[in-house]
Structures are given as structure tokens and as C-alpha cells.
Amino acid sequence: MSESHSVTASVPHDEHVGHATGGKVAMWLFIAQDGFSFGGLLLAYAMLRTWSHEWPNPQHILGIKFTAVGTFDLICSSLTMVMAVAAAQRSDKKALVGWLTATILGGLFFLGMQAYEYTHLVHEGIGFTQGTWEGHPINPLFGSTFFVVTGFHGCHVTAGVIYLTFILFGAMKGKYTRGGLSSSPVELVGLFWHFVDLVWILVFTFIYLL
Amino acid sequence: MSKKNDTHGQHPAQVPEHAPAAGAHAKPHGPSTSTFVTIWLTLGVLTLVEIFVPQVYSAPWNRHTKVLLLIFLASAKAILVAAYFMHLKWETRWVRWIALMPAYMALFAILLMCEEYFRPLL
Numbered sequence: 001m002s003e004s005h006s007v008t009a010s011v012p013h014d015e016h017v018g019h020a021t022g023g024k025v026a027m028w029l030f031i032a033q034d035g036f037s038f039g040g041l042l043l044a045y046a047m048l049r050t051w052s053h054e055w056p057n058p059q060h061i062l063g064i065k066f067t068a069v070g071t072f073d074l075i076c077s078s079l080t081m082v083m084a085v086a087a088a089q090r091s092d093k094k095a096l097v098g099w100l101t102a103t104i105l106g107g108l109f110f111l112g113m114q115a116y117e118y119t120h121l122v123h124e125g126i127g128f129t130q131g132t133w134e135g136h137p138i139n140p141l142f143g144s145t146f147f148v149v150t151g152f153h154g155c156h157v158t159a160g161v162i163y164l165t166f167i168l169f170g171a172m173k174g175k176y177t178r179g180g181l182s183s184s185p186v187e188l189v190g191l192f193w194h195f196v197d198l199v200w201i202l203v204f205t206f207i208y209l210l
Numbered sequence: 211m212s213k214k215n216d217t218h219g220q221h222p223a224q225v226p227e228h229a230p231a232a233g234a235h236a237k238p239h240g241p242s243t244s245t246f247v248t249i250w251l252t253l254g255v256l257t258l259v260e261i262f263v264p265q266v267y268s269a270p271w272n273r274h275t276k277v278l279l280l281i282f283l284a285s286a287k288a289i290l291v292a293a294y295f296m297h298l299k300w301e302t303r304w305v306r307w308i309a310l311m312p313a314y315m316a317l318f319a320i321l322l323m324c325e326e327y328f329r330p331l332l
Contacts, residue, residue: 018302035312079250205284
């Protein structure tokens with residue numbers, strides 16, 4: 001099994017994608033189509049909001065400072081992820097395992113914050129199809145769009161944590177620290193993880209701050 | 211070539227001998243740790259600025275300034291993540307175009323904003 005893993009092979013230069021591996025091009029195509037999914041949801045949210053007669057100020061309902069901590073946590077986990085990719089590329093197994101673990105913990109912390117936030121909001125009366133705030137009914141679309149967009153992102157974080165965990169198991173076996181192209185699966189999970197961070201930057205702006 | 215491939219598993223010390231030759235083309239100008247830390251700090255500072263924008267421009271007549279500022283800050287952060295953390299800065303034009311495809315949805319967003327802006331005039 002490990003013999004088939006050629007560590008010395010270099011990707012031949014391609015006229016269009018340079019030295020990018022097939023896996024990398026495939027991951028970018030996946031990210032592009034996933035970006036359309038998020039784009040569609042954000043556009044639907046924007047349309048529903050601009051055509052609504054009243055829309056509550058998100059600043060009054062959502063905890064901006066609380067979520068800002070989650071946003072910064074995802075940014076930090078992006079930094080640990082690039083450190084993991086760099087560790088894999090220099091075949092440093094110990095550092096790779098450490099940085100991957102830190103990235104997974106960052107993702108789990110974000111999910112914990114989201115679970116706390118959802119529980120709090122539902123408790124306060126913001127539901128999926130209806131909404132009351134401080135005893136007054138509010139536009140039910142506020143809760144619907146909030147839970148759909150942030151929930152879809154939360155699913156991506158969950159998927160990313162599972163994906164990272166599989167990569168961590170491989171890293172502990174030393175699969176990605178054999179030099180050459182053996183580190184590329186770490187680079188691919190990194191692309192996905194940064195994309196999840198990038199999307200959150202946009203979601204945080206459009207759902208929480210605007 | 212095939213001889214070296216057969217022995218790599220048993221002699222990891224041999225890998226550095228030919229790895230730089232193979233890696234030199236794959237990563238022409240790889241970013242360093244200090245670059246990543248700088249980007250991370252910049253993202254943190256921009257997030258801090260973002261939190262204060264809605265408070266400073268909370269008045270209704272400041273709404274357009276607030277919206278434009280927030281969209282600018284979010285775009286700047288997204289571009290930093292894509293260019294540095296996702297290595298797009300070091301990829302070919304084709305890979306960048308693939309990555310840029312969903313950005314065309316911004317056209318619809320602009321259309322929607324124009325529609326909202328001019329709706330009272332119609």
C-alpha cells in the first residue's frame with residue numbers, strides 16, 4: 001500500500017494549472033460549486049430582507065461580541081491549518097499532528113459556541129418558522145434565514161472537523177510526512193477548511209453586522 | 211527513477227537528496243511563517259474594526275456608509291484568506307479563475323441593491 005505512494009514524483013507542468021495536482025484542481029472545483037450554494041442562500045436572504053416591511057436590527061437580537069469571538073476562533077484555526085500544511089511539507093510529523101489537533105479543537109470550539117447561541121435564541125423565542133422578541137412578534141423570516149444560513153455553515157464546520165479527524169489519524173501513522181507529494185492530502189483539507197473560514201467572514205458580515 | 215522509488219520507504223534520509231529538485235518546481239515562492247502570522251493579525255484587527263462600524267454608523271442616514279464599509283472590510287478579509295491561506299497568490303491564472311467563479315453572484319447582489327435604492331423612485 002505504502003509502496004504505491006510515490007514520494008519523489010513531481011506533477012508535470014500543465015499549460016493551464018501549472019504544477020497543481022489533480023486533487024487540488026478537483027478541490028477548487030468543489031469549493032467553487034459550494035460557493036454557489038452559499039451565494040444562493042445569501043442572495044435569497046438579501047431578497048427576503050429587502051422585500052420585508054420590517055426587519056429587526058440583528059445588533060439587538062444576536063450577540064455580536066459573542067460571535068466575534070467565534071469568528072476570531074475560526075481565523076485562529078485557519079492559522080493553525082496553514083502551520084499544519086507547512087509542517088507536512090517539511091515532513092515534520094510531530095508538528096503536523098499538533099497543528100492538526102489545534103485546528104480540530106478550534107472547529108469544535110466554534111461548534112460549541114454555535115450550539116450555545118442556538119439554544120439561547122430558541123429560548124428567547126426566535127424559532128425556525130416564527131419569532132417573538134421580548135414578547136413582541138417579529139418577522140418570522142429573520143429566524144428562518146438566520147438558521148438556514150448559519151446552519152448550512154455549521155454543517156460545513158462539522159464536515160470539516162470529521163474530514164480533519166480522518167487526516168489526523170493518517171498523520172499519526174506518518175502517511176503525509178514522507179516527502180514529495182505525500183503531504184498533498186493535508187493541503188486539500190486545508191483548502192476546504194480555509195473556505196469554511198472565508199464563508200464565515202461573509203456570513204458574519206451579512207447576517208450579524210448589516 | 212524507479213530504483214529510487216523502490217528504496218524510499220526504507221531510507222527516509224535519501225528523500226532530501228532529490229526532494230528539493232522535485233519540490234523546486236511545485237512551490238516556486240512558498241510563503242513563510244511570518245507571512246501567515248502577519249495575515250492572521252491583519253484579519254484579527256479587521257474583525258475588531260468590523261464590530262465597531264455598526265456602532266459608529268448606527269444612525270439611519272449613515273446606513274449606506276455602514277453597508278459599503280462592511281462589505282469592503284469583508285471583501286478585504288476574504289481576499290486575504292484566499293490569496294495567502296489558500297495559496298491563490300502562487301497558483302496559475304486558471305486556478306484563480308475557478309476560485310473566482312462564485313464571485314459573479316455579487317453581480318446579482320449589486321443588482322438587488324440598485325433595485326432597493328431606486329425602488330422608491332419608481
